[in-house]
Amino acid sequence: MKNKYLSASLGLYINYFVHGMALIIIAQNIDFLSRQWNTDNAGAAAVVSSLGIGKLVAVFFSGKLSDRFGRKPSVVLGIFFYVLFLAGILISPNVAVAYIFGISAGVANSFLDTGTYPALMEAFPKKSAPANIIIKAFIQGGQFVLPYLIGFLILRDLWFGWSFIFLIAVLCANLVFVLTRTFPPMADVSQASEESRPQKARTFHFSMNEICLILFGFVAQTLLYILGQWIAKYGSEVVHMSEGSSRLLVSYGSLGAICCVLVTFTLGNRGIKSIYFMMIYTVMTAVVSLVIWAFPVPVVCTAGAVLLGYFSSGGLIQLGLTLLAEKSSRGKGLVTSLYTIAEGVAIFTIPLAAAAISRVNIGGIFLLNAGVALFGFALTLIIFIRDIRPVNEASVQAEQVQC
Template structure:
C-alpha cells in the first residue's frame, strides 16, 4: 500500500508553479483597477454618466461577497488547481466581456464575475503556497508585490493607448492575452495535495489547537486589516489638503509614499518570515507601528513628519501583514485552509463595502474625524492580535 501511495504523489515543479501563480496576481493587479482607469471610455461606450459606471464597478465587491465563503468551502472539497483555473477563466470572460458590453446590466454581470475570479484565485492560491512550503506562509507575502506591479503597469499602458488614440479595449485584450498564456503554462502543472498538516512547522513551534477566542479574533482581523488600508487610501489626500493645508501635489504625494512603503514592507516581511520570525510577534509589532504612524499623520507638526509617517504606515499596514494573519489562521486549521481563506477574505470584503459608508458619515463632522476613525480601527486590530498572542501563550503554558 505504501508504494502505491508513493506512486500517486504528484511531481511538483515548484518554481514553475510558483511563478505561474504569481503571474495570476500580476493580472489580478490589472483587474483591481482596470474599470476605474477606463471609467470615461466605458461611460462613452455605454452612453452612461460616470455615476452609472461607478455602480458597475461596485459589482466586483458584490461578486466577492457572494462567492468567498462558497469558493473557500469548495476548495477544501475539490482541488486547489480547479479553483485557480476557475478564477482565471472568470477573469478571461471579464476581460473579453466588458469592452464588448453595450448594456450596463451585462457589464454588471461581468463585474460580478471579476469578484468571483478574485475569490476563486484566493481560495486556490493562498492555500497552495502554504501547502507548497510545509506550512510557511512567506511566499504568500510576495503575492501583494505582484499585485502592486500590475497596478503600476496598467495605468502606463492606458496612458499610451490614450496618447496614441487607440481603442481603450486593448487594455482589456492585453489582460485577456496574459490570462490565456498563463492558462497554457499552468494547465500541465501538478499542485501539492490539499489540507496536509505540515510535518514540521516553519518556526519549530509546538502545534496547538485554536479556541473560539482566537478564531473570532482572527476572523475580525480579516476586517480590520483590510479596513485600515482602505480607510487610509480613501482619505489621506483629502485630510492632508483640508486639515494639514498641504498643496494638492503634497497631498497626493503622501499616497505615493504609502505605496512605496507597501512595496518595501513586502520585502521586509518576506525576509522576516524566511528567518522564521513568529507570525504572532510580527502581527503585534506591525500593527503597533501602524498605529504610531497614523498618530504621526494626525499630529504631524511638519510636512516631513507626515511624509515619513505615511511611508512607515505603508510598510507596516500594507506590506502584506493581512496575508500574515491569514497564514496564522490557516496554521490553526490545516485541514480547512480553503474555508479559512474564504471566511477571512469575506470579512475583508465587508470592510471594502462598509468603510466608504462609515467614513462618509464621519466626514460630515470633519476630515479629521474621518481620519481619526482609521486610528481607532488600527487600535482594534492591535488589540485583536494581542488577544491572539495572550490566548496562544495561555494554551502553551496550560
C-alpha cells in the same frame, strides 16, 4: 518540493500581479469611467463594493470545491471570472451593469484565494508564511506598474481601455501556462480534515484565536482598500497635488509594500512570529493615518503613502490567513473561505462608507482607516496574550514545584 512546484507557483503569483492591478483599475480610471457611466466619482467608486458581494456569494462554495476537486480548477475559475470582470467593466454603459460585472471580480478573487493559498501551503509546508507573503509582492508590483501604464496612455492621448485589455491578455497567457503545470497533492489536507471532523468540523465551535483571526481579514482588507482606492483622490482634492503626482501616490505605496514584503520575508525566515508583525503594522498604520489627516501637505502625503504601503499593504492579509491556517485544525480551503467572508464584508461595506464620507470630507476616510487599524491591533493583542498565557502558567507551576 520547492523545485518541483516552482513553475506552478510562478503561475499563481502572476495571477496576483494582475489582481493587484484589478483592485485599483477602477480608481485609476475613475474619471473616464464616471463619464462612461454618467455618474460622479463617488458613484463610480461605489462599484468597487460589488466585489464584496461576489466574494460573499462565492466563498460559501469555493473553499469546499477547492478541498474536494483540487486547487487547479479553483485557480482556473478565478482567472475566467477575472477576464469576465475586466471585459464587462470596459463595455458597461452604466453603473448598474458595471456593478453586476463587479460581482464577477469578487467571485474571481474568492476562487483564486481558496485555490492559491492552500496550494502554496502544500507546496512549501515548512515555509508557508514566506511563500504566501510573496503573493503580496506581486500584488504590489501590479499596483506599482498600473499608474505608470495609465499615465503612458494619458500622455499619448490613447484610449483608457487599453489598460483593461493588457490585463486580459496577461491573464489569458497565464491560463495556458497554469493548465500545463503540476500542482502539489492535497493528501495531508484531506487526511487532517477527516481526523478533525468528529471533533470540530461537525460543530460550530470556534476558538477565540480563530474568531479574532477571521475578523482580522476584515481589518486587513479595509486597510488595503483605503490606501489603494483613496490616497490618490486625497492627494488631488485635499492636498491639492497635480493629477499626475496624486496618481503616483499609489505607486509610492506599492514601493513601501514591496520593501515590507522583503523585510517580513527575511525576518520571518529567521523565526520572527507573524503575530509580532501584525501588532506592529496595525498600530503604525493608525499613527500614519492620523498624521496624514492632521497635516495635509504634499511632503507628508507622499511620505505617508510610502509608510502606509509598508505597514498596511505589505502582507497583513497573507500573515493573518497563514496564522489562521496554523492555529486551526480545519481544512485549508475552508479556513480560507471563512477568512474570505470577512474580506468580502469589508469590500462590500467599506467602499459604501468611504463614498459617503467622501461627499462630506475625504480626509475623514483616513480617520476611518486609523480606527480600523486600532481595532486590528486589539485583535492581535488578544491573540498575543492568549499565546503567552500557557507559557506563563507553565513557568508559575515550575516555580511552585521547585519551592
